[in-house]
Structure formats: structure tokens, C-alpha cells
Amino acid sequence: MVQKxxxxxxxxxxxxxxxRGRPRAYQPEIALGKAxxxxxxxxxxxxxxxxxxxxxxxxxxxxxxxxGDKRELYIKSYARYRADARAAMIDIFREELPIRRRLERIFxxxxxIYLSGDAGPRGCFTVMTAASEAVSDPEIRxxxxxxxxxxxxxxxxxxxxxxxxxxxxxxxxxxxxxQLASATIHSIAVRARARVPRKExxxxxxxxxxxxxRG
Amino acid sequence: MVQKxxxxxxxxxxxxxxxRGRPRAYQPEIALGKAxxxxxxxxxxxxxxxxxxxxxxxxxxxxxxxxGDKRELYIKSYARYRADARAAMIDIFREELPIRRRLERIFxxxxxIYLSGDAGPRGCFTVMTAASEAVSDPEIRxxxxxxxxxxxxxxxxxxxxxxxxxxxxxxxxxxxxxQLASATIHSIAVRARARVPRKExxxxxxxxxxxxxRG
DNA sequence: TGATTTTTATACTGTTCCGCATAATATAAG
DNA sequence: CTTATATTATGCGGAACAGTATAAAAATCA
Numbered sequence: 001m002v003q004k005x006x007x008x009x010x011x012x013x014x015x016x017x018x019x020r021g022r023p024r025a026y027q028p029e030i031a032l033g034k035a036x037x038x039x040x041x042x043x044x045x046x047x048x049x050x051x052x053x054x055x056x057x058x059x060x061x062x063x064x065x066x067x068g069d070k071r072e073l074y075i076k077s078y079a080r081y082r083a084d085a086r087a088a089m090i091d092i093f094r095e096e097l098p099i100r101r102r103l104e105r106i107f108x109x110x111x112x113i114y115l116s117g118d119a120g121p122r123g124c125f126t127v128m129t130a131a132s133e134a135v136s137d138p139e140i141r142x143x144x145x146x147x148x149x150x151x152x153x154x155x156x157x158x159x160x161x162x163x164x165x166x167x168x169x170x171x172x173x174x175x176x177x178x179q180l181a182s183a184t185i186h187s188i189a190v191r192a193r194a195r196v197p198r199k200e201x202x203x204x205x206x207x208x209x210x211x212x213x214r215g
Numbered sequence: 216m217v218q219k220x221x222x223x224x225x226x227x228x229x230x231x232x233x234x235r236g237r238p239r240a241y242q243p244e245i246a247l248g249k250a251x252x253x254x255x256x257x258x259x260x261x262x263x264x265x266x267x268x269x270x271x272x273x274x275x276x277x278x279x280x281x282x283g284d285k286r287e288l289y290i291k292s293y294a295r296y297r298a299d300a301r302a303a304m305i306d307i308f309r310e311e312l313p314i315r316r317r318l319e320r321i322f323x324x325x326x327x328i329y330l331s332g333d334a335g336p337r338g339c340f341t342v343m344t345a346a347s348e349a350v351s352d353p354e355i356r357x358x359x360x361x362x363x364x365x366x367x368x369x370x371x372x373x374x375x376x377x378x379x380x381x382x383x384x385x386x387x388x389x390x391x392x393x394q395l396a397s398a399t400i401h402s403i404a405v406r407a408r409a410r411v412p413r414k415e416x417x418x419x420x421x422x423x424x425x426x427x428x429r430g
Numbered sequence: 431t432g433a434t435t436t437t438t439a440t441a442c443t444g445t446t447c448c449g450c451a452t453a454a455t456a457t458a459a460g
Numbered sequence: 461c462t463t464a465t466a467t468t469a470t471g472c473g474g475a476a477c478a479g480t481a482t483a484a485a486a487a488t489c490a
Contacts, residue, residue: 021436022486043347045260049478059439060479070478120350127405131346132258134409135335144409176422180395183402183423187394190342190401194349194359207391208398211426236466237456264448274469279449 028066031056035067036077040122044074044133074133075140081125082147085113093154099162100213103181106158107205110185114192115201124189148182155181159212168213177212184208243281246271250282251292255337259289259348289348290355296340297362300328308369314377315428318396321373322420325400329407330416339404363397370396374427383428392427399423 034055038047049070053060067073092105115121126147134141155178162168168177188201249270253262264285268275282288307320330336341362349356370393377383383392403416 019436020434020488022438022488024437041350043258043260045258046347048476050476061440061481062438064479065437123346123350128346130405130409131338131343132261135256135338141409145411148406148409148411173422173425176426179402179419179422180399180426183398183419184395186405187398187401190345190405191363194345194356194363196360196363204394204398207388207394210388211391211395234466235458235464237468239467263446265446275448276450276470277468280467285448 026056026058026062026066031058031066032076032080035073036080036125037117037122039074039077040081040125040128041117041119043128044070071137075143078125078129078140078143082143082150086150088113089154093158099158099167100209102158103209103212104205106181107184107188107209111188111192111198111201111205114189115198121192121195123193124185127186127189128193151182151185152178155179162213180208180212241271241273241277241281246273246281247291247295250288251295251340252332252337254289254292255296255340255343256332256334258343259285286352290358293340293344293355293358297358297365301365303328304369308373314373314382315424317373318424318427319420321396322399322403322424326403326407326413326416326420329404330413336407336410338408339400342401342404343408366397366400367393370394377428395423395427 034057035052038051038055041047042051049060049063052070052073053063056063058066063073067076088109089106092102092109095102097105110124114123126144129140130144130148134144152175156174159168159172159174159177159181163170163172163174184205188204191201191204249272250267253266253270256262257266264275264278267285267288268278271278273281278288282291303324304321307317307324310317312320325339329338341359344355345359345363349359367390371389374383374387374389374392374396378385378387378389399420403419406416406419
């Protein structure tokens with residue numbers, strides 16, 4: 001019996017705590033997603049608060065109240081992007097798959113992320129942020145470095161596993177292979193942004209995989 | 216006797232054609248270099264005409280007269296960047312070197328370009344432009360694609376040569392290896408922008424070279 | 431019903447932006 | 461010396477910008 005009778009009285013923090021004043025006209029998560037879409041499309045500097053206001057349906061004071069100033073909104077958007085990307089990848093890293101299949105799936109998901117977008121491919125937000133804001137903003141930079149490191153480590157784990165299971169020769173260096181895999185990610189992200197068609201990006205991916213798992 | 220008497224009458228286009236009106240107070244090439252520095256540092260959107268005016272020493276009307284509007288100036292700056300980068304690389308591609316040495320030198324020059332800059336590493340302008348303006352501006356995009364292609368082809372030629380000279384096995388695919396080399400370039404360019412120290416970037420380069428030329 | 435709280439809506443402020451119009455300046459040509 | 465030409469220098473104009481102040485609106489609580 002699934003307990004859904006009445007109200008769970010002994011619930012520490014209920015789902016709807018009944019806020020006090022005028023209710024919000026927006027859903028923070030959805031609004032943040034819209035902001036992320038805009039930032040991914042145009043970048044930080046070329047996105048105005050008016051654009052963000054229009055896209056989220058929130059007027060400027062509400063934006064400030066909910067997320068802080070433009071920079072804070074950008075940081076929260078980037079955090080959201082990372083969380084989304086992580087969620088899209090986590091299953092593939094968990095499943096037990098032969099290394100080649102695993103890499104194929106990782107890169108396929110990456111391409112889905114990079115090539116999505118109504119107004120053109122949105123690329124990788126980590127790469128775009130590295131290229132623009134990361135130089136001058138220490139806080140943003142540390143998030144970007146964390147993003148690089150996270151990807152490097154995930155790939156390293158993949159290759160280490162494959163090496164241990166005998167799929168790769170004992171001479172294989174998981175860290176080096178991971179850096180190559182990350183480089184391939186960065187390259188297709190950048191090329192995607194220049195509207196290189198998916199077919200060509202897939203060819204790059206396939207070639208890279210061949211080299212990485214020995215042709 | 217070096218003919219410098221009078222005026223070389225039979226000279227089609229002389230070195231100093233003696234312009235008509237008030238002489239320029241700036242040197243176009245130098246000013247373009249300063250503009251390029253600024254664009255590389257902050258990107259298109261975050262660089263104002265006032266910034267450009269201050270950096271070049273030209274007032275805004277002179278900027279317009281010499282280079283056109285901001286977008287045209289950006290395009291000319293990017294063309295200049297490409298020409299500079301090509302000039303820095305051309306010798307290495309001409310010299311006869313073992314493939315490993317050649318790659319080492321190419322990546323070293325690339326790192327010099329990406330890590331230079333008083334106000335932080337300037338990265339690769341092709342990559343930065345791909346990430347920002349290339350999506351929405353067809354003319355800029357085609358220049359960026361040309362930049363990618365140029366690098367891919369140069370690397371391909373290197374690997375093809377090495378294969379023919381027996382430095383690489385007959386199974387080696389020069390195009391695939393070139394894409395990996397380009398990917399490595401893109402990756403260190405992006406990481407450089409996030410202030411990853413040169414040592415780490417060199418480690419990535421060395422690992423990549425090991426894999427490309429067989430460890 | 432009236433007071434309190436929270437959010438929305440409107441509008442304002444001062445700045446920065448791009449592009450250009452106008453006038454001053456410096457050279458060559460007649 | 462005068463005229464023509466090419467550049468510099470100043471500054472205007474209208475739009476967009478980020479951030480905030482103020483007031484209206486919509487809910488809960490007493």
C-alpha cells in the first residue's frame with residue numbers, strides 16, 4: 001500500500017511548505033534552464049538582462065531576487081549545465097560495457113548535447129566559458145577547471161578499467177588516453193559550434209576511438 | 216650606385232607615393248595588431264570601440280575610416296592572426312625533421328602563441344571565434360572553418376610524409392592522426408585560456424605525441 | 431476585515447555603447 | 461597664396477545597458 005492517504009503529519013520538511021506572501025509566477029528551475037539556453041547561444045557579454053528577462057518571463061527585479069546579478073546567474077546556469085551533463089553521462093559510466101562501446105556512447109551523448117539548439121549548435125558550455133570568462137574571473141575559472149578535471153578523471157577510470165580487464169595492453173597509459181579522449185571532446189565541441197555537420201564529427205570520433213583502443 | 220636621385224620615373228608603384236592630404240598619425244599594421252590583442256583578450260562583444268580607440272591611439276572616426284565598423288575590424292584582426300600564426304609555423308613545416316621532432320616544435324610554437332599575453336593567456340583566436348561569433352555570422356564562420364581545415368591539412372601532410380619515409384607503419388592513417396593532432400591543439404588552447412600551467416599542457420602534448428607516433 | 435509578507439510590475443538613473451556629423455588641421459597641387 | 465584633399469579631433473544623438481527604487485498585487489496570518 002503506497003501511503004498517500006491524507007497528509008504525512010510527521011514529515012519534517014513537507015513538499016509544499018505553503019509560503020507566506022504572493023506566490024511566484026515562475027518556476028526557478030525552468031527559468032534557470034531558459035537562462036542557460038540563452039547564455040549557451042550568445043555567451044555572457046552578448047546576453048542582456050532584457051534578453052534574459054524576456055526568455056524567462058521574469059522581470060528584472062524578480063531575476064535579481066531569485067538569482068542575483070548577471071554574473072551570479074551565469075554561474076548558476078553553468079552549474080546547472082554541469083549537473084545536466086553529468087546526469088546524461090552517469091549511466092554510461094555505470095553500465096558494464098566493452099571500452100569501445102562505452103566510448104562510442106559517451107561521444108554520441110556529447111554530440112547530442114553539442115549539436116542541440118534551435119538557433120544553431122550550442123557547443124560545450126565548459127569550453128565556451130573557458131574561452132571567454134575563465135581568464136579574468138577566478139571563481140568561474142575554478143569551476144571550469146573542475147569541469148575539465150571531472151571529464152579527464154571519468155575517461156581515466158574507463159581506460160583503467162579496460163586495461164585491468166585485458167581489453168587494453170599493459171603498455172597503455174590510461175591518463176594519456178583520457179587526455180586524448182578529452183581533447184577529442186573539446187575538438188568536436190569547438191567544431192560543432194562552427195556548424196561542422198554531425199557526420200564529420202562522427203568521423204573524427206571514430207578515428208580517435210580506433211587509435212585509442214588500438215586499430 | 217643606388218639610384219635614389221630625383222624620383223624613379225619608371226617606377227610603377229613607388230614605395231612612398233606621397234599621399235595627398237594630412238598624413239596619418241598611425242600605422243595601420245601596428246594599430247591592427249593592437250586591436251587583435253584586445254579582441255583576443257576580451258572577445259568581440261566585451262570589447263568596445265572606446266577600448267579599441269584607446270589601444271590603437273586612433274579616435275573612432277579614424278578607426279572607421281581605416282577598418283570599417285567593429286565587425287569588419289574583428290574580421291581583419293582575425294585574418295591578421297591567421298597570417299601571423301601561419302608565418303610562425305611555416306618554417307617548421309618546411310624543414311626536414313623526423314616526425315616526432317616536428318610535432319614537438321609545432322606544439323611548442325602553438326603553446327607560445329596561446330600562453331602569450333600580459334593580461335593572461337590569450338589562447339587560440341580561431342577556437343575563441345568558433346566558440347562565439349562563428350555560429351551566427353556566416354562570413355566569420357567560413358574563415359574559422361578554413362582555419363580548422365588549414366591546420367588539419369598541414370598535420371595530414373606531416374603524417375603522410377612520415378609514413379612515406381617509413382617513420383610510421385603502413386597501417387597509420389594520416390588523416391586520423393592529423394585530427395588527433397588538431398584535437399590536441401584545440402584542447403591545449405582551451406585549457407590555456409583557463410590558466411592551466413604550461414607544464415601540464417606540455418605533458419598533454421607529450422602524451423599525445425607518444426600515442427600518435429607509436430610509443 | 432485588517433496587518434504582514436512576498437512577489438510582481440513599472441519606471442527611473444546614470445552609464446556605456448555605436449555610429450556619424452561637423453569642424454579643425456596638415457599636407458600636396460595649382 | 462589659394463584650393464583641393466585627406467586625415468584628426470570633438471562631440472552629439474539615440475539606443476541599449478545593468479541595477480534599483482517605488483508602488484501595486486496577491487497571498488497568509490491574526
